Amino acid sequence: MAHTAHDYDLFVIGGGSGGVRAARRAAAAGARVALAEEYRLGGTCVIRGCVPKKLMVFASEYGPDFHDAKAFGWDVPEAPAFRWPPFRERLHAELDRLEGVYRRLLEDSGVEVVDARATLTGPNGVALSNGREAGADTILVATGGRPALPDFPGAELGLTSNDMFLLEELPRRLLVVGGGYIACEFAGMMNGMGSEVCIYHRGAQILRGFDDEARGLIAEGMRDRGIDISLGTSVLEMRRKDDGTIWTKSTNGHEGEFDAVLLATGRTPNTEGMGLREAGVEITRKGTVCVDAMSRTNVPSIWAIGDVTDRVALTPVAIREAMAFVRTRFGGEDCPPDHDLIPSAVFTQPEMGAVGMTEEQALERDVPAEIYATSFRPMRTAFAGRPDRVLMKMVVHAETRVVLGVHIVSPGAGEMIQFAGVAVKAGLTKEQFDATCAVHPTVAEEMVTMDAPVRTL
Structure with missing residues (x-):
């Protein structure tokens, strides 16, 4: 690709999932790319979000398993006790390893990694906390968000x-x-x-x-x-x-x-003190960077993706926005990121997976819908004497028969909703779900065996 007179074709501010993916993909397309990160590579997801959270979820779920093991014939002689210090040490070792992986991926892709805070000096300029200044044809803001403290004494x-x-x-x-x-x-x-x-x-x-x-x-x-x-x-x-x-x-x-x-x-976008307003970038009252469908700001050379834009604050969405940005800016095609029918998982205990329309949304939007739902005690925990229940629920358009939403509360709900999300995204009908043979005995088989609606909206 033709290079400009600037130091870089692309300067990425923020080393989280979105920024790293954009930098690597742009470099693979032949761009001269630098990425600045003031804290640790990996961003919220890898360092202080999804990854350590999920490992903590795993750690916290073993307690009931010891109880269940006894019901299944295992001899568990002592009351198990969780010890935080050894887990914490192993957790941080894993985060250090993952940060190293991110750094190697960037460097192997030809991206220059700058361990410094970057602020904008104009539409094409950045100042770094290490004293350097740089110019770039395109600047991508991928600085994510941070927890917001409520306003009360103490x-x-x-x-x-x-x-x-x-x-x-x-x-x-x-x-x-x-x-x-x-x-x-x-x-x-x-x-x-x-x-x-x-x-x-x-x-x-x-x-x-x-x-x-x-x-x-x-x-x-x-x-x-x-x-x-x-x-x-x-x-x-x-x-x-x-x-x-x-x-x-x-x-x-x-x-x-x-x-x-x-x-x-709540959370707030990381836009404070970055020089965005001074560079002419439109910012909302909440501090969000305003972007169009392609992730462009009102300043042609400055783009933004991920949580800092407050569209859909999920790691996989930031990654998809990054790939769409590269295809648009460096691939010569208009590629708006798709924010429709995004599956999500909530790693509560019990766990939840969801994609598409809820029953309440169908009512609010006056959508003619049938609700299919079942709730029961799953075999594993019922056998062990636990009261846990699961929920499998579908929102189906009463006329087209298209499945508009799937909602699951169950162990492994996050794994199940990934594949339910494929079906909902593809616009499959209830009858196409039902035409799939059930896998027995599983919790998920209920998704293809619910034969009558529990109510019609």
Whole structure:
């Protein structure tokens, strides 16, 4: 490709999943590429998000397995105990390994990696915290987001999701403030690893935006596991006591004492102090970078992808936006990223997978729909005497018979929803689902055996 008079054809700001993928793909297309990251390569997902979170989920789920093993004939003589320090050491060793993998992938692709903070000096210029300045024909902003602290007295005493992987020891009593997937996932993890967990959520139910039946079953399952969920409740103030514990006062009049408080009440884009507004880039009041369907900002040379644009804040979406950006900017084709019918998994305990329309959305949009649903105790945990239940649910267009949404609450729901997502994305009908022979005995077979709707909208 023809190169410009600038130092680089592409300068990427941010070394998370989206930025790394864009840099590598652009370099493979022949572009001269540099990438600046001020903290650690891998971004939120690898360093302080999806990867360490999922490893903590795995660690936290072994407790019930020891109980189940006895029911299945195994001799488990001692009460098992989780030890955080050795797990934490192994966890951070794995994150170090993954960061090294990311660095090698970039360097092997011919990308120049700059371990420094980058700020914009104009439409084609960046200043680096190491004193360097550089020019680029195209600048890609992929700086992601960070946890946002709520505004009440003492909020600075709270932990954020970033801090949870760095704890020196597990808190005996933990308050989680928030009811989104981050709050609920951490509540499950910490409960499974031995902490006494309480959730304060200001809404009427946890996991807003997901199917009502699914989130209700998850709340029930969390309570069955010993998590105390207080709905319609917010923290008014917090302060540190002399013994190191945190005193809280909430809107329900309750005063509590906890060893730690996790504030999981939202995230904000990393756009502060980057020189974006000074370079002419349009930023919303929330700090989000405004982009068009192709991920272009209003400044032709500056583009943005991932959580900093606040379109769909998921790692695989940032990666797809990165690949679409490279095809558009360096491949000579208009390639808008596809944000329709994105499957998602929530690693709560119980786990949830979802794709497409919820029953509530069908009602709101006046879509003629049939609801197929079944809930039952799965064989494995029922045999062990646990009360766990699963939910399999479909939203089907009553006239076209196209499956508009699938919602699963079950062990392995994240794995199941990946393949259900393929079917929903392809626009398959309920009859095409049913034409597939069931795999027995599995939980997933219910997706092709529900023969009658439970209700019609």
